[in-house]
Amino acid sequence: MTNGEHDKRLLDLRGEVSPHPRVHYLQHEFRVAEELHGLKVTLRFHKERRCQLFLSVFGPAGYRGTRMNPAAVGEIELELRFGTDFASPGALPGPIEAGEWRVQIDVESTDETTPYSLTVGAHTEDPTAHTTPKPATQNGRAGQGWYRGELHAHTHHSDGKPTPTQLAAAARQYQLDFLALTDHFTPAGWPEIQALADEKLAVIRSLELTGHRGHANLHGLQEWVDVFVDDPDEPWNVNDVARAVRSQGGLFCVNHAFSNHLGWRYHEFDWSLCDAYEIYHQLEGPNNAAQLTFWDGLLRAGQRITGVAGTDSHDPHAGRHRLGQAVTVIGADSLTPSGLLAGLKAGRAYVSLGPTLMFEGHAGGDRAGMGGELPCAPVRLQLQLTNLQYPTRLFVLKNGLYHTHQDLPANSAVTELEIHDPDPLPGYYRAEAYALAPQSDSVAGREWQNTLLLSNPIYVRG
Structure with missing residues (x-):
């Protein structure tokens, strides 16, 4: 490529975003006359308060990447560089085909009017060019078990700090069995994270749908799914994504359904298309109580949705973002992406901030664990808990309402419990455990900040 080609501008324009009228996406098209080695796409704007603009590029063959920097203020520059054998964070390498291309500015939200500039130019090979790594020969291992891991984590390909390599290293350091990479919008980190899998760490290819009315993790993808669901003039919506x-x-x-302006507001969503729901989010504080309450409403309505945890980690060693503090434990036939997804889908999972759990029910000669089903006959619930580092109050809920509780001493060995219900109803039972503060009285104990464990339901047939 000559210097002239390097400097060639394919698009150079100025525009403005404003709160009124509300615009969700700005589309700018440009044409590549002949195949190029690379492209450089740059969006610049100024942000004083809240002005969230995300940059995405689409080629003739489809999606090519997204760049975002939601925490920044002042002069913002978002840049994507990609070509035949190189790509910047958030972008996908590949040929720069001749034909029609499109730049999308996602106006996630803005409280201010601000100008922006957008340029697209032909680009030479990037000095950070890399060869796409080959997937690991082994992604997890055979063998039935209960596996603990992280279902919500980000890298520098979206708004996280670590590279995929650093994220995987942290997962190993904190002794996780599995890790889902859930970067916003882009699958750019998939090749690197897949290359880091082995028999001790299974990795799941995921994305976070980052919509204007809520977020959702898309777990176990084979290929990119269009996550842009907020164009009122397009039929593609969140139900289509599911x-x-x-x-x-x-x-x-x-994800984080009660996170204020990031909470779930897709009121048209068909909840029968929901497979999992974050009942505990490491960054959400007291919103977790609302998330549990809403989940119980869904369960009582007959939806069988698996409750999970999410750290939403953007820096795997920092504070509340540190991996391993709140995990989802999945009962799976194998430590593989398919085995873990099957276990989640079946409801064989629980949320843990330390303890381990065995929870099963017996009724009418049948036995069922979490996600399983019992006949509507007198029920005997069995629980085993280990690693109780604090005095603990264990609750059993029946159809989302209080059924019984027991106070347990700190105990690193096995604590066994048996609870009977001679008058079951169609619905479900689930268990919760909380660290018990010394000053708690007889009506306290479900404070969100003391959460230790949240089970998934054992169902009772009608």
């Missing part, structure tokens, strides 16, 4: 995820054998998980 169906597309399921068509690939993946799972749709609603």
Whole structure:
């Protein structure tokens, strides 16, 4: 490529975003007359308060990457560089085909009017060019078990700090069995994270749908799914995304549903398309109480949605973002992406901030664990808990309401419990455990900040 080609501008324009009128996406098209080695796309704007603009590029063959920097203020520059054998964070390497290309500015939200500039130019090979790593020969291992891991984590390919290599190293350091990479919008980190899998760490290819009315993790994808669901002039919506995820054998998980302006507001969402739901989010504080309450409402309505944890880690060694503090434990036939997804789909999972759990029920000669089903006959619930580092109050809930509780001493060995219900109802039982503060009285104990364990339901047939 000559210097002239390097400097060639394919698009150079100025525009403005404003709160009024509300615009969700700005589309700018440009044409590549002949195949190029690379492109450089740059969006610049100024942000004083809240002005969230995300940059995405689409070529003739489809999606090529997204760049975002939601925490920054002042002069913002978002840049994507990609070509035949190189790509900057968030971008996908590959040929720069001749034909029609499109730059999309996602106006996630803005409280201010601000100008922006957008340029696209031909680009020479990047000095950070890399060879796409080959997937590991082994992604997990055979063998039934209960596996603990992280279902919500980000890298520098979206708004996280670590590279995929650093994220995987942290997962190993904190003794996780599995890790889902859930960067916003882009699958750019998939090749690197897949190359880091082995028999001790299974990795799941995921994305976070980052919509204007809520976020959701798309777990177990085979290929990128269009996550841009907020164009009122397009028929593609969040229900279509959930169906597309399921068509690939993946799972749709609603994230941090009560996170204020990032909470779930897709009121048209068909909850029968939801496979999992974050009942505990490491960064959400007291919103976790609301998330549990809403989940119980879904369960009482007959939806069988698996409750999971999410750290939403953007720096795997920092504070509340540190991996391993709140994990999802999945009962799976194998430590593989398919085995873990099957276990999640079946409801064989629980949220843990330390303890381990065995929870099963017996009724009418049948036995069922979490996600399983019992006949509507007198029920005997059995629980085993280990690693109780604090005095603990254990609750059993029946159809989302209080059924019984027991106070347990700190005990690193096995604590066994048996609870009977001679008058079951169609619905479900689930268990919760909380660290018990010394000053707690007889009506306290479900403070969100003391959460230790949240089970998934054992169901009772009607």
